[in-house]
Amino acid sequence: MDDYSRRDFIRTSLPGFLGLTMALPAITAFATRANAFQGRVAEDAPIHWDAFLEAIAKEAARQHLDDWNEQSYVERAAAIALRLDLKSPELAQAFEDAKQGIGNKRVDFDKLEKQQDFEISFVQFEKGEQIRHHDHPGMTGVLLCATGTIDVWNYDELDEKAGEGSLLLKQTAKAELTKANVSTLTSKERNIHRLQARSLTQLVDIFAPPYNKERVQKSRWFDVDTEPYKGRDGCFEAKAS
Numbered sequence: 001m002d003d004y005s006r007r008d009f010i011r012t013s014l015p016g017f018l019g020l021t022m023a024l025p026a027i028t029a030f031a032t033r034a035n036a037f038q039g040r041v042a043e044d045a046p047i048h049w050d051a052f053l054e055a056i057a058k059e060a061a062r063q064h065l066d067d068w069n070e071q072s073y074v075e076r077a078a079a080i081a082l083r084l085d086l087k088s089p090e091l092a093q094a095f096e097d098a099k100q101g102i103g104n105k106r107v108d109f110d111k112l113e114k115q116q117d118f119e120i121s122f123v124q125f126e127k128g129e130q131i132r133h134h135d136h137p138g139m140t141g142v143l144l145c146a147t148g149t150i151d152v153w154n155y156d157e158l159d160e161k162a163g164e165g166s167l168l169l170k171q172t173a174k175a176e177l178t179k180a181n182v183s184t185l186t187s188k189e190r191n192i193h194r195l196q197a198r199s200l201t202q203l204v205d206i207f208a209p210p211y212n213k214e215r216v217q218k219s220r221w222f223d224v225d226t227e228p229y230k231g232r233d234g235c236f237e238a239k240a241s
């Protein structure tokens, strides 16, 4: 996490940001949600922030069941994310706060929600800014592009090793996200990714389960070769830190 420890953020540093995500219990009482998701709005109608949280909470709660299927979850969560009304006041405030970060030459983070089973972050990139290769141990992720255009590369770690202290990553996805596009990852597939913005870009990221101390400690950054390993298409040698 050294890379991030040198950065400043809209509301907090990354260690502070991750620390908050570990420590806080549910910020908003589930029972107080107004406007239930199920049965009140049309299938494809936009949903406001509270209904969005309620719907994600319901899906993320299934991670405790024996039949939890991460891929099915990220597909459902992505569909919910695509219905989120980006004009919801809670999000409007995040967009407003993010203006402070424009021009600071670093990626900005803000924490929007933390519950037992998931957390939601707001991430802002300016043109050319990137987050280098990293993983999300034991977690799923759904990234909603709210504004801008950003390239996302996903990788799987292969069982095969490149050598002493070296890993092999297989690029499994490459997407150019624009407004109302999503990128997903599970604990087993596409879990490692890199992002680089083509223009000012703002993402709403949903992680389930949320970060805790163990997941933060297990998180890795990767130095990845630019050339394919032994000429193998989409295969790259990497060192983890």
Ligand SMILES: [Fe+2]
Pocket (backbone or CB within 6 Å): 134, 135, 136, 193
């Ligand atoms: Fe990530």
